[in-house]
Amino acid sequence: MAVTFSNLHTEAGLKSVNEHLSGKTYISGDQLTKDDIKVYGAVLEQPSSDLYPNASKWYQTVSAKLASSFPGKAVGVKVGGAAPAEAAPAKPAADDDDDDDIDLFGEETEEEKKAAEAREATKATTKKKESGKSSVLMDVKPWDDETDMKKLEEAVRGVEMEGLFWGASKLVPVGYGIKKLQIMLTIIDDLVSVDTLIEERLTEEPINEYVQSCDIVAFNKI
CATH class of the missing domain: 3.30.70.60 (Ribosomal protein S6/Translation elongation factor EF1B)
Known part of the structure; x- marks a missing residue:
């Protein structure tokens, strides 16, 4: 489950991050994840080591990790331009109703053609909405x-x-x-x-x- 914080530009927000990081190296455990990257991007600058020692140490650690462009440490992350493996596109489920209105023993009518075109347009729109x-x-x-x-x-x-x-x-x-x-x-x-x-x-x-x-x-x- 993703960890979320709010108002990271305020003392209260930084305090919540600092408390969460007590005894931890990273936001979600002992590995750099997308939670660390999202929080790092939202924190405007390195937190004070006096006021927020845990958050300050974490910020330095994440900065060093990103700067060194380490390979393969965070699943799904591309560092320094190395692209992650593309997931295979999901095979669309068969539409059992596509041919319900078609007369298999006669010529396709104009109404049937329009219905088929509408179904194809709906499929294309649905696929576009599901884009990653x-x-x-x-x-x-x-x-x-x-x-x-x-x-x-x-x-x-x-x-x-x-x-x-x-x-x-x-x-x-x-x-x-x-x-x-x-x-x-x-x-x-x-x-x-x-x-x-x-x-x-x-x-x-x-x-x-x-x-x-x-x-x-x-x-x-x-």
Whole structure:
């Protein structure tokens, strides 16, 4: 069962995380899971080690794990661009009623043709609704320390695509006064390719005025 927290930008929210992590390395036990990634993405910065020692230690541990792009530790997670194995598509159940209204010994009428087309359209719509979703954690890197990070984030969030939903974000220090934007997004797998999003939208004009490069830190099937 997924672990959830609320108001992680407040003292009460951080306190609840800190208490939950007492005696634990990760949110759901001794392994990094999607619960850790979701909470990590919602916490704006590393919690105070004096006020929230458990949460602060956990934050450092998760940061190190993601930064090292470890392979195979979290089930269903893609780290550093390594895609998880695609699940085999479910075989649609046979529709026993498809031919109920068809006269097998006569010609198909216009009404029967329209009914068949309606059934096919319903099947296609149902299949589209059942399309899987994925949660992605992405690093967006600026050109230098003079890049306006507020405008960078506005440009990134300004990208709109069917099946793309932007989530929580925060600025993470890189060094030499440079910060990168770390942002969560949710995608509908059949509608959005993260690689295409990066190559054709986030690193092309006019956004490349602010964005130097993008990296997929974690990819988790929902």
